[in-house]
Amino acid sequence: xxxxxxxxVDDESGFxxxxxxxxxxxxxxxVLEENDATRALEAARGFRPHLILLDIVMPKIDGGGVAQQxxxxxxxxxxxxxxxxxxxxxxxxxxxxLIGGFKFLAKPVSLAALTKCIKENVPQxxx
Amino acid sequence: MISPPSHFRVILVExxxxxxRLLDAMVEAxxxxxxxxxxVATLAEAxxxxxxxxxxxxxxxxxxxxxxxxxxxxxxxxxxxxLPIIVLSSSDDEELxxxxxxEGAQDYLVxxxxxxxxxxxxxxxxxxxxxxxxxxxxxxxxxxxLVDNLPDYIYAKDADGHYLIDNAAxxxxxxxxxxxxxxxxxxxxxxxxxxxxxxxxxxxxxxSSGNALINREEPSLNAAGERRWLSTTKVPLKDHQExxxxxxxxxxxxTEQRLAQEQLKEANAELSKSQQDLLRALGDLKSAHEELRxxxxxxxxxxKMKSIGRLAAGVAHEVKNPLAIITMGVEYLLNQELSESSxxxxxxxxxxxxxxxxxxxxLLDFSxxxxxxxxxxxxxxxxxxxxxxxxxxxxxxxxxIKELDPNIPPLNLxxxxxxxxxxxxxxxxxxxxxxxxxxxxxxYAKQLTGVGENIGDSRSESFRVGxxxxxxxxxxxxxxxxxxxxxxxxxxxxxxxxxxKGTGLGLTVTKTIxxxxxxxxxxxxxxxxxxxxxxxxxx
Numbered sequence: 291x292x293x294x295x296x297x298x299v300d301d302e303s304g305f306x307x308x309x310x311x312x313x314x315x316x317x318x319x320x321v322l323e324e325n326d327a328t329r330a331l332e333a334a335r336g337f338r339p340h341l342i343l344l345d346i347v348m349p350k351i352d353g354g355g356v357a358q359q360x361x362x363x364x365x366x367x368x369x370x371x372x373x374x375x376x377x378x379x380x381x382x383x384x385x386x387x388l389i390g391g392f393k394f395l396a397k398p399v400s401l402a403a404l405t406k407c408i409k410e411n412v413p414q415x416x417x
Numbered sequence: 418m419i420s421p422p423s424h425f426r427v428i429l430v431e432x433x434x435x436x437x438r439l440l441d442a443m444v445e446a447x448x449x450x451x452x453x454x455x456x457v458a459t460l461a462e463a464x465x466x467x468x469x470x471x472x473x474x475x476x477x478x479x480x481x482x483x484x485x486x487x488x489x490x491x492x493x494x495x496x497x498x499x500l501p502i503i504v505l506s507s508s509d510d511e512e513l514x515x516x517x518x519x520e521g522a523q524d525y526l527v528x529x530x531x532x533x534x535x536x537x538x539x540x541x542x543x544x545x546x547x548x549x550x551x552x553x554x555x556x557x558x559x560x561x562x563l564v565d566n567l568p569d570y571i572y573a574k575d576a577d578g579h580y581l582i583d584n585a586a587x588x589x590x591x592x593x594x595x596x597x598x599x600x601x602x603x604x605x606x607x608x609x610x611x612x613x614x615x616x617x618x619x620x621x622x623x624x625s626s627g628n629a630l631i632n633r634e635e636p637s638l639n640a641a642g643e644r645r646w647l648s649t650t651k652v653p654l655k656d657h658q659e660x661x662x663x664x665x666x667x668x669x670x671x672t673e674q675r676l677a678q679e680q681l682k683e684a685n686a687e688l689s690k691s692q693q694d695l696l697r698a699l700g701d702l703k704s705a706h707e708e709l710r711x712x713x714x715x716x717x718x719x720x721k722m723k724s725i726g727r728l729a730a731g732v733a734h735e736v737k738n739p740l741a742i743i744t745m746g747v748e749y750l751l752n753q754e755l756s757e758s759s760x761x762x763x764x765x766x767x768x769x770x771x772x773x774x775x776x777x778x779x780l781l782d783f784s785x786x787x788x789x790x791x792x793x794x795x796x797x798x799x800x801x802x803x804x805x806x807x808x809x810x811x812x813x814x815x816x817x818i819k820e821l822d823p824n825i826p827p828l829n830l831x832x833x834x835x836x837x838x839x840x841x842x843x844x845x846x847x848x849x850x851x852x853x854x855x856x857x858x859x860x861y862a863k864q865l866t867g868v869g870e871n872i873g874d875s876r877s878e879s880f881r882v883g884x885x886x887x888x889x890x891x892x893x894x895x896x897x898x899x900x901x902x903x904x905x906x907x908x909x910x911x912x913x914x915x916x917x918k919g920t921g922l923g924l925t926v927t928k929t930i931x932x933x934x935x936x937x938x939x940x941x942x943x944x945x946x947x948x949x950x951x952x953x954x955x956x
Binding site for chain 2: 302304305308309311312315316347376396397398399400401
């Protein structure tokens with residue numbers, strides 16, 4: 291069975307590494323880390339992820355800017371983006387919360403919450 | 418005693434020249450210091466010398482060519498002032514001579530019966546008596562002047578109340594002109610009967626008791642019938658055998674003084690009233706100042722909150738990222754083959770991370786700007802919903818009493834946030850009570866009638882007298898809050914709970930939410946024990 295591809299864009303390499311290890315350990319996911327936000331578009335074009343996890347506060351370009359770039363690309367337009375961030379207030383991150391058309395997940399996130407979110411947004415992952 | 422001068426000048430008025438010479442010779446022969454300085458035969462000549470006022474005594478024959486009898490005496494008397502006059506009469510006219518004595522002659526001598534010793538004695542007595550009379554008159558005048566010139570009322574009365582002496586001031590008071598108008602009369606001649614009777618009784622009491630009355634202040638009437646105040650001193654008069662003979666009175670009009678005293682009293686009263694007003698104003702000022710201070714404290718608190726908010730956002734971000742890494746790491750490790758104890762350690766780590774995350778969430782919750790989702794809600798329903806949420810915390814030892822007034826008006830509020838408020842308040846109450854206790858929840862509506870009836874009212878910009886408010890009170894039977902901690906309960910990270918049981922942010926968040934609803938929250942201790950939280954919303 292084809293693994294669900296997750297692109298995680300976050301300048302915290304420690305976090306992305308552990309996220310990759312944890313998700314891939316389940317056997318269901320293939321995760322690509324990108325710690326340089328300016329290269330996120332390039333990575334996405336090459337990796338063709340089912341879902342993109344996007345940090346907001348990053349050097350050079352923030353998550354919002356990256357999201358604009360991704361959505362401007364016709365091949366990535368339909369790829370769901372979930373902001374995984376430390377700045378949102380918990381009140382705004384009730385499960386499934388939608389802010390400005392985007393999904394949000396608050397750091398720190400449990401594996402259960404993460405996989406639940408992926409399953410909600412990637413039909414393939416529900417199998 | 419006045420010592421007599423060594424030389425006395427005599428006017429001799431004698432129509433009979435032989436008699437004149439004889440008398441002159443008698444005076445001369447007496448060697449007594451008397452000397453006939455002027456010897457005249459007519460009234461006209463006599464008057465001229467009398468008016469020069471240089472003589473000491475007159476020897477006056479009444480039968481003169483230009484005047485006769487008593488007229489001679491009267492004319493000379495009128496011109497001579499108090500110069501002593503010795504009348505020389507003929508033997509057949511002694512009656513007339515006696516009459517002149519009544520009119521003021523010092524003595525009379527009958528011509529033909531005069532010898533030099535008799536003449537000398539008459540002249541000496543006349544001059545001496547004249548001197549004594551002068552001295553007495555001087556003294557009397559002095560006393561009279563003294564008495565008349567004093568502004569005080571002075572009079573003396575006999576034992577029956579007849580005026581004996583009355584001074585000018587008292588006569589002016591009674592509007593009397595002459596001594597004769599009052600001497601011999603009594604108070605009944607001058608005052609209305611009742612007042613006169615009172616005065617008379619007072620006088621009699623002093624006379625019969627022999628006790629003086631000193632400076633008694635009493636009302637009186639003047640001749641115009643005006644009420645005056647007098648300060649009166651009355652002293653009984655006694656004869657040498659200590660028998661009462663009357664009294665002497667000195668009175669002073671103190672009406673102006675009394676008036677001034679009364680005005681002073683009024684002024685004092687006014688002053689004391691002004692002082693009270695001043696004190697009241699000062700009190701008002703003080704409480705206004707207190708209020709200002711409290712507002713200032715709130716402002717400082719708000720400012721504090723704002724900076725904490727900024728800090729919180731930064732801290733949250735910096736803390737949440739490492740927490741995210743730890744969480745992810747633990748999740749990864751949990752999916753490895755692990756011993757049971759290792760898995761336990763990892764669970765503990767996850768729980769600790771969750772606690773740290775809760776603190777950060779709480780910080781953000783109260784500091785981040787909020788938008789309320791306001792809807793018309795029934796506060797009772799919100800409270801019931803919150804009670805359901807804390808049901809798990811309520812052990813078998815707890816009793817919940819609900820006194821929810823079903824008639825309270827609906828409120829515009831954010832259901833979820835106000836629900837959170839009550840969850841926080843209930844949780845605090847339960848924690849304060851331990852394992853047993855009674856939680857009482859009460860709601861009611863009321864109209865604010867005065868600022869003073871609830872201290873929350875005056876602190877709030879949103880409440881006015883006449884506003885209807887909905888009040889929710891939550892009473893517990895727990896330990897209460899130490900008085901010195903009462904003003905700290907809203908401070909972030911303030912908690913009385915043991916470590917791990919509370920973040921210290923519950924009431925901070927609660928207060929923020931109530932403030933957003935323009936409501937008030939008051940936390941205090943109940944006299945019966947336990948705490949009471951009183952929350953008010955404007956209806």
